[in-house]
Amino acid sequence: MTERLDMLGIGKSFFATRALDDVNFSCTAGEVHALVGLNGAGKSTLMKILGGVYQRDEGEIRINNTPVEIAAPADAGRHGIAMIHQELSLIGELTVAGNIFLGKEIRHKGTPFMNKAEMARQVRAQLDRFGLALDPHRPVRELNSGEKQIVEIIRALMSDAWLIVMDEPTSALSEEDKEMLFDFIRRMKAEGIAIIYISHHMPEIFGIAEDVTVMRDGVIVLSERIAETSEDHVIKSMTGAELDQFVKPHKQITGKVVLSVDGLSSPGNYDGVTLGVHEGEIVVLTGLRGCGAPELAKAIFGLDAGYGGEVRYLDKTLKPGRGPAVAVREGMGLVTENRDKNGILPPLSVRDNIALPFLEKTLKGGLIDGARVDSIVAKAIRDTSTKTSSPDQEIRFLSGGNKQKICFSRWLDEDLKLLILLEPTRGIDVHAKADIYRIIEDLAGRGVGILILSYEIDEVLMLGDRVLTMYQGATIHEYAYPHFDKDRMLADMAGAGHTT
Incomplete structure (x- = not known):
């Protein structure tokens, strides 16, 4: 029997915000179903419900027309559903086989010792099944981005997944690696694997998918066979009014x-x-x-x-x-895209985070002019409407929006x-x-x-x-x-x- 997923009448709210409203989404084994939409359209929320990260408020999930409950990621795994995220979860120091069997290692009978040869043999069999030339004994740190994607996918397949969700899988891949991935996807389709493919890249969608669904503002606005639509129609459906x-x-x-x-x-x-x-x-x-x-x-x-x-x-x-x-x-000033990692120093105060780029300018006789620093900090907080209990508050306790304002405020200098x-x-x-x-x-x-x-x-x-x-x-x-x-x-x- 051909496996089939149906998500029927799915609804989800976060407080007063309606994130998903009566969403119907289906996919079938052996096909790629592209899921597209602008940021905030609801794609991630829908897939997190499928993956057991969020719980739906309304609707039901059916596999082969049988209702199933997915209350946690482990439930998704038991039903043969795997998620491949943009941020890969591999350990560089382990081998390909070590990553694939992580947490479910095969042991020599009656001992605590891992049977690395058997794990490598099973991985090699899966790689051969799809015509892949990776070495199971190779450390993952030596692989390129495309090969790491393939390791993630093989790990999912060896957990008996029949449905794989891929979230922007080519975002970090070279053209050569993309072609390797697309060839792998075609082989998976031939083996009866279903793939939900989240992407904004029209050439990829129209090159490998059989179906495309467009979400906008938490609802489905288009769901068609690829052969019956066009890039222009999909893009116009994404933008809406x-x-x-x-x-x-x-x-x-x-x-x-x-x-x-x-x-x-x-x-x-x-x-x-x-x-x-x-x-x-x-x-x-x-x-x-x-x-x-x-x-x-x-x-x-x-x-x-x-x-x-x-x-x-x-x-x-x-x-x-x-x-x-x-x-x-x-x-020049620069506000980075990752404020928590590169934009702020979490243990330091709001005052210190604002003042850092200006300390050299506040030197007076080789010493920092505290009064001038205080003046700069007070003006920056006022000009950006930053909400903080005090300039001495540790920046890590501020909201994301206020942290971002601090990242801006340090550049509000007359120079x-x-x-x-x-x-x-x-x-x-x-x-x-x-x-x-x-x-x-x-x-x-x-x-x-x-x-x-x-x-x-x-x-x-x-x-x-x-x-x-x-x-x-x-x-x-x-x-x-x-x-x-x-x-x-x-x-x-x-x-x-x-x-x-």
Whole structure:
């Protein structure tokens, strides 16, 4: 019998927010079903319900027309459902076979010792089944990204999974690794494995999937066979109605060029990128994760020396890899995409986190001018509407939105000329977003050039004076406000018209 999953009438609310509303989703063994939608559309919530991470409020899950309960990830595993996440969970020091059998090792009979030969033999049999040449004895740290994806999948298959959910599986893969993965997926289909494939990349979806379902605002808005639809139809279904009118301050960009990037290239990251940022201008880079924009931004800030091409800042050619300290002295600022890992020092106070970039400027007779530091910190907290009990409060106890405001506030210095923002509103609530948008517009209004990376299309349209779309490391089109085309931008980002 052909295995089949049906999720029927699935509903889920988080307090007053309706995340999923009467969602019906099905997939069949031996086929790839692509699940797509903009960020916040409900894809992840639906899959977390399938994987037992969240519990549905309404509806039922059926396998082969029999209702099943999935109250925890272990339940999903018992029903043959496996999740392959973007962040792989492999241990580099273990071998391929060691990772696959982790937690369920085979022992020599009557002893506590692992039977490594038998584990390797079983893994080799699975690899041979799909025509894969990996060595079961090889340490995972030596594998490339595509091979690591395959190890995760083999681990799922050896746990008797008949349905595998893949979340943006190619986001970190080279073209060669992608082809290896796609060939593996085709072999899995031939073996009767069902795959739910979450991706924004249109060439991939139309190259390997039989069905496509589009979610928007927690509901299914399109579910069709791939052969009966088109890239354009899928993209238009993702975007839906036009964005609510947002009155962006109209301004003439007449200031001088602050940043000029000419033919910047870094193998595997970005290729031949040329762009400029003027005083008071907000330029937004957008694409899918893996498009190369974060690496490009960090090279501009001096965090990477491994690029070709030229970066000019205030009419001076910058030396590759000059380091962030030099960038700060020259009037550049950077807000990273991962504030908890790279943007703050959790054990330190709000005061210390704000003051760090300015300590050198506050020196007076070789000593830190405490009064000036206090003045800078008080102004930063006030200007960003940061909610904190005291400047001495440890920053780790603040909300995500307030931590992000601190990351901004450290750059509100009169010497700032260029601010680079990577995903400036990632993981913060709508009220904090409104404050961040106001800060960005205020900085631009005083003549600061701003370069932003954002994956949120509505945010891109709200903020940008100019928008550059990127796909696989290359800039595709440039759009100038008010002549933005949301559907075309999404098509650029998804690689519509590009071949896989």
